[in-house]
Amino acid sequence: MSMSISLPLRLHVAGRSASAPTRSASGTTKVSGPAEKKTRNLRHLVFPVLAVGAVFQAIMQTVMVPLLPSMPGFTGAGTTAVSWLVTSTLLVGAVMTPIFGRLADMIGKKRMLLIAFSLMTLGSLICALTSDIGLLIVARGLQGAGAAVLPIGMAILREVLPREHVERSIAMLSSTLGIGTAVGIPFAAAIVQFADWHLLFWTTAAIGAGVALAAWIVIPESDTRTGGRFxxxxxxxxxxxxxxxxxxxxxxxxxxxxxxxxxxxxxxxxxxxxxxxxxxxxxxxxLVDLRVSARRSVLAPHLSALLVGFAFYGNTLITTQLLQAPSGHGAGYDLTILQAAACQLAASFAMMIFAIVASRITERFGPKITIMTGAVFLLAGYSVHAVPGKPLWLVVAAIFVAAIGTSLVYCTLPVLLLGAVPLSQNAAANGVNVLLRTVGSTVCSAVVASVLAAHTLGGGLGIGTAGFVIAYLVCAGCAVVVFVSGFALPSKQALRPVEN
The missing domain is CATH 4.10.860 (DNA Excision Repair, Uvrb; Chain A)
Known part of the structure; x- marks a missing residue:
């Protein structure tokens, strides 16, 4: 027997103009009234606010990466303890994403979005005020709650925008995960190289407060909420x-x-x-409707999310280490943190440009073709990455090509879910999809660490070429599986928006 707790639905009442919620046959509650009218003239700002918020949360996931080698000196903690500054963020993000997604469907998407922004901002504020490793790990865990911003934001766009604009807007919002990840590393590296590292988190705290305020003003209250118990x-x-x-x-x-x-x-x-x-x-x-998740139209996008989450993180993690590794006996380019981070900007440009291209390919040929094309680009990018001894410009080109593949897939996965789950389960379904991306990235981090550690040369001479080649080929294998699994995706004709 399962236990559950009741979460009451809020009834908006404001004088005579207020209207009570109405419940559809499916159990969904629709809320309307003055709050909806007040924000109607600001709805053209909903996407920009959500996009900035999504980029911000992606930056929070990667902002610690350039700092990790220096954090033992900054905090006086050991390497193992310092590694939890990344682990805690990924772990909390994985746990909270499906929970926040379900709560957003139940009690309001705006409310849960503001809670996520508030937790991220609080985490940044704590990081800015302390060098204690325990408090920093807790603060980084709070920032992990921001992983729920993306699925909640997608559900808001599906609810707020006209139907003809939904798919393209959701596709572009999905691409912000890659943009923020690629921007986060040079952003952090620049601040750390020229200023005290605490300034990084003062900056992100200010950004978080600004995004939360903008969301509170611009984002309308949810029109659709599910009933039941949490x-x-x-x-x-x-x-x-x-x-x-x-x-x-x-x-x-x-x-x-x-x-x-x-x-x-x-x-x-x-x-x-x-x-x-x-x-x-x-x-x-x-919490998660497993019967819906088991449908081929939902299961296939989830599998693709897991694999592309692995491949995408490899493009950032492996290449950053390759660029900074010493040359000579090992494989590397002897770049500084800031120089290596600047090379990752190629991924940001690719994600921004091809988010629009992805939506147009999907509109014309369907999401199945878009995802399989993205897998081909991923395979091509990692094939170039795996070539040893290549010039630096070719490394940057491989980053760009692999990021194109990531953008095409990431931008299309939510569109597939849009046509596979009802509106009342949209945030929860996207939450599971983002969760699987996070799991894929976490597995990638572990696999890459193990492969590179196994090929570390003695005497601090760096990492052998074979280590980087093997790590890149593992990511290429993921791209092959994504391509093959694409045959199980529904065709363009099979996709129809699912209503309650």
Whole structure:
């Protein structure tokens, strides 16, 4: 028997002009009244605000990467403790994304969006005020809640914009994940190289406060909300299963992949996922509707999200280390942090340009063709990456080509879900999709760390060429699987927007 707690739906009343919520046959509540009228003339600003917010949360995920080598000196903590400054963000993001997505569908998308922005801003403020490693890890965990911004933002766009503008806007919003990731590294590197590292988080705190204020003014209240009860047991079960899965993945290279702690954690995650799945299938108001998720039109985009999350993060993580690695005995280009980060701007340009191209390909040929084309670009980019001893300009070209593939896929996945799930489950479905992207990136981080560590040369001479080649070929293999899985995606004719 599943336990649950009630979350009341808010009734907006304001004098005679207010109107009560109406409930459809599917159990969805539609809310209208003065709040909707006040924001109607600001709806042209909804997409810009959400886009800035999505870029901001993506920056939060990568902003610590250039600082990691220096953080032991800044905090007095060991390398293992410092690694949690990235792990805590990814872990909290993975756990909170499906939970926030479900709550957004239930109690209001604007409300949960503001909570996410507030937690991110609070995390930045704490980071700006302290050098204590414990407080920094907690603060970085708070910033992980920002991962929910993207799926909630997509659900808001589907609800607010005219139908003819929804697909293109959602596709462009999805691309901001890559843009923010590519911008975050040079942004952080520039500040750290020329100023105190705390200034980085004072800056992000100011940005977060500004984005939260803009969202409060511009974003309208949700017109559509689901009823029912929040599945607290399902949320706790999913959180525990994800923790048992992701912690050993991120710490496996430190603890040892065959250590009892890692093996027991993986075993516990399998057991917890099985129990959670049974509980979800028996619950009338599940956190994740597994029956919907099992449909081919939903399952295939989720698989693509997992694999592309892996491949996309490899383009950033592997290449950043390659560019900064010493040349000579090992593979590397001897670039500074800022120079290496500047090379990643090629990914930002590709994501911005091809977000629009992706939507046009989808409109003409359907999302299936767009995703398979993206997989071809990913494969081409990683094939160039895997060539040893290439000139620097070719590395930048490979970054650009792989980012094109990422943009084409990332921008199309939400469009597939748009035609596969009802409006009342949109935020939750996109939350699961973003969760799987995060899991893919986390697995990539662990795999890359293990491969490169296995090919580290003695005497601090750097990393052998074979290590980078193998890491890139693993990402290329993911691209091949994405291409093959594309055959299972629905055709353009099969896609129809799903209503409640």
């Amino acid at each position: 599945d607290a047991v399902g949320a706790a079960g999913l959180s525990a299963a994800l923790v048992c899965l992701l912690v050993p993945i991120t710490q496996g290279s430190t603890w040892g992949w065959t250590s009892p702690a890692v093996l027991l954690s993986f075993a516990a995650s399998v057991l917890l996922f099985v129990l959670w799945g049974v509980q979800q299938l028996r619950n009338r108001n599940p």
